[in-house]
Amino acid sequence: MHIKNGVQKCLKVNGNKYQTEAAEITDQYGFSEIPAIIFNGEYDESIQRSTRANVHRTLCNVLKTTKHLLPGDC
Numbered sequence: 001m002h003i004k005n006g007v008q009k010c011l012k013v014n015g016n017k018y019q020t021e022a023a024e025i026t027d028q029y030g031f032s033e034i035p036a037i038i039f040n041g042e043y044d045e046s047i048q049r050s051t052r053a054n055v056h057r058t059l060c061n062v063l064k065t066t067k068h069l070l071p072g073d074c
Helices: 003-029 045-053 055-065
Strands: none
Touching: 045 055
């Protein structure tokens, strides 16, 4: 599945829930940068920097690493 289609499908069902959770996490940790990238419940500055440089590449790499995407999906 192409990454854009997968994200759109997920957000169509869970978008409001995820937006609320993101706001709560931002408030909880007092992040100065929006969006702060939380992966597996943890903030990782290296993922944050990578995302700033190229969000598509970073998401693809993370999702391939966790077996949520196949290498050809990105």
